Amino acid sequence: MVYRASSPELSPSAISTKMVVAGGFGAGKTTFVRSVSEIEPVTSEALMTEASAGADDLSATPDKVMTTVAMDFGRVSLDADLALYLFGTPGQDRFWFLWDDLIRGALGAVVLADPRRLADCFPAIEYFENVPDMPFIVALNCFDGILPYGIEDVRAALAIDPEVPLLTCDARDTASAVYTLTELVRYAMNLTRDPVFA
Amino acid sequence: MTSAPARSARVRPYAITGGRTSSRRPLLLETLVSVPGFDRAVYQELVAETREIYVLCRAVRSIAEISAGLGIPLGVVRVLVSDLVDEGRVRIHPSPAAAGAPEHVLLERVLRGLQSIQP
Ligand SMILES: Nc1nc2c(ncn2[C@@H]2O[C@H](COP(=O)(O)OP(=O)(O)O)[C@@H](O)[C@H]2O)c(=O)[nH]1
Ligand SMILES: [Mg+2]
Numbered sequence: 001m002v003y004r005a006s007s008p009e010l011s012p013s014a015i016s017t018k019m020v021v022a023g024g025f026g027a028g029k030t031t032f033v034r035s036v037s038e039i040e041p042v043t044s045e046a047l048m049t050e051a052s053a054g055a056d057d058l059s060a061t062p063d064k065v066m067t068t069v070a071m072d073f074g075r076v077s078l079d080a081d082l083a084l085y086l087f088g089t090p091g092q093d094r095f096w097f098l099w100d101d102l103i104r105g106a107l108g109a110v111v112l113a114d115p116r117r118l119a120d121c122f123p124a125i126e127y128f129e130n131v132p133d134m135p136f137i138v139a140l141n142c143f144d145g146i147l148p149y150g151i152e153d154v155r156a157a158l159a160i161d162p163e164v165p166l167l168t169c170d171a172r173d174t175a176s177a178v179y180t181l182t183e184l185v186r187y188a189m190n191l192t193r194d195p196v197f198a
Numbered sequence: 199m200t201s202a203p204a205r206s207a208r209v210r211p212y213a214i215t216g217g218r219t220s221s222r223r224p225l226l227l228e229t230l231v232s233v234p235g236f237d238r239a240v241y242q243e244l245v246a247e248t249r250e251i252y253v254l255c256r257a258v259r260s261i262a263e264i265s266a267g268l269g270i271p272l273g274v275v276r277v278l279v280s281d282l283v284d285e286g287r288v289r290i291h292p293s294p295a296a297a298g299a300p301e302h303v304l305l306e307r308v309l310r311g312l313q314s315i316q317p
Contacts, residue, residue, distance in 0.1 A: 010230065010258035015297050017308065018228040036315075042266040073227075073262050078311020082294075085228040085260060101272075105226045105293065107308065174317035185309045192301050 008038070014081050019181060020103050021072075022089040022128070023112035024120025028141040028171035029088035030072050032112060035177040036086055037074025071098075089124070099127060108135035108184045112171065115140050115147050118157055125160060135188040137165040139180045145170075225276045227262040230291035231255050240287055248278050255288050 021029045034041045072088030087102050089095075103109065109128055113121035121138070128136040138160060140147060147168060149157075155166050165187050170176040233255045244252050250268050259267070265275045282288040294304045 012232060012234075012258065013291075014230055014258055015291055015294050016228045016230050016260060017294055017304065018226070042263070071262070071266075073266075075260075075263075076315065078308055078314075082307060082311060083228075083230070083260075084308065084311070085262065087227065087262070102227065105228065107305065174315070178312055178315050178317070182309060182312045185305055185312065189302060189305045189309070192305065 008077060010077070010083055011081055014083055016083045016085060018085045018087060018106045019184065020087050020089060020106045020109040021112060022099075022109050022121075022124040022136075023141075024114065024117065024124070026117075027112040027114045027120060028143075029112055032110070032141070032169075032171040032177050032180075033072050033074040033086045033088050035172060035174045036076055036181065038077060039075045041072060041074040071102075096127070103131065103134060106134065108137070108188045110180055110184055111136055111138045112141050112169075113138060113154075113158075115142060115149065115154065118154065121158075125158060129161075135184065135191050137167070137180070137184050137187055139167055139169040141171045142168050225261050225279060225290070226293070227272070228260050229293070230258050230260055231264065231279055231288050232258040232291065233288050244287075247274070248282060251275070251278055251282065252287060258291070 021032050023029055030041070071090060074086045076084050076086070078084050087106075089102060090098055111121050111124045111128065125136075125138065128134055138158060140151075140154060147154075151166060151168070155162075158166070160166065165183055167180065167183060169180045231251075233252060236252075236256050241249060241252060247268065247270055250270075251264055254264060254267055261272065261275055261279065264270070264279070265272045268275075270278075279288065279290070283290055295301075299307070
């Protein structure tokens with residue numbers, strides 16, 4: 001697997017921000033993060049207790065079985081002093097409690113959907129619909145270019161708000177993945193635009 | 199750190215943090231941490247996971263990278279980094295908001311950065 005760049009070190013004055021890539025198991029989250037990341041994406045078996053992840057409280061249930069969670073993330077330098085981190089959500093539903101930690105402070109989220117298994121992304125959409133001030137868009141990862149339905153049929157099937165951007169992408173392709181992120185940013189800009197000037 | 203020998207993975211995180219339970223700082227997964235001036239004397243003083251963090255953060259790292267790089271649970275990394283900050287040994291880089299960038303300025307900067315990426 002080829003990465004976009006060798007991992008440049010962040011500058012001492014760097015600041016960071018974050019976006020989240022969500023979706024069902026096998027939707028292409030890891031692939032997407034890999035396409036954008038300039039460091040070798042980390043698919044770490046992040047060892048954590050349910051307590052540590054949720055309330056950041058390690059003592060509440062110290063005997064709780066440790067859980068290993070496959071947490072994907074990558075990083076890309078947007079300019080000399082700004083690093084963007086991309087986090088893929090853990091797939092299993094029993095890790096919902098981790099999502100709250102993952103999304104805290106995020107600029108927004110891309111929900112990836114496999115058009116052949118649309119329903120797999122419903123839980124992610126429902127999750128983000130219930131997070132205040134968290135812009136999300138839906139990107140159909142068209143495996144091998146196949147989109148079996150018209151995109152408006154997909155919108156109807158997803159029952160998403162008409163304003164939520166819905167687009168197609170190829171998670172394996174850097175330009176396509178990056179473009180998807182720019183669409184998320186543009187959408188977030190529209191949402192945050194000062195209403196006086198809107 | 200005086201900790202009882204960890205009997206199993208179950209009690210280990212609690213032992214590493216000396217029984218303390220939560221970090222007092224808002225450390226997000228992407229929060230950057232760095233060592234302003236690496237000091238060998240400090241290095242000698244530190245032990246175990248705290249020392250590993252001190253060494254790793256000679257280059258700027260996020261909380262997530264520290265956890266993944268050292269194999270330390272996120273909750274533990276947060277507590278230990280918080281301690282190191284209190285002791286003045288590492289610094290936390292400000293969030294964009296704390297650095298004074300309004301949301302729309304940050305978004306414009308992110309957009310420009312994304313558009314400059316060459317596949
Ligand atoms: N043909 C094709 N395969 C893909 C595409 N995106 C992902 N894959 C493959 O689909 C599988 C699941 O992708 P992965 O990124 O691991 O999904 P995740 O579970 O959401 O992280 C992997 O074997 C990928 O190589 C795509 O756009 N086209
Ligand atoms: Mg994955």
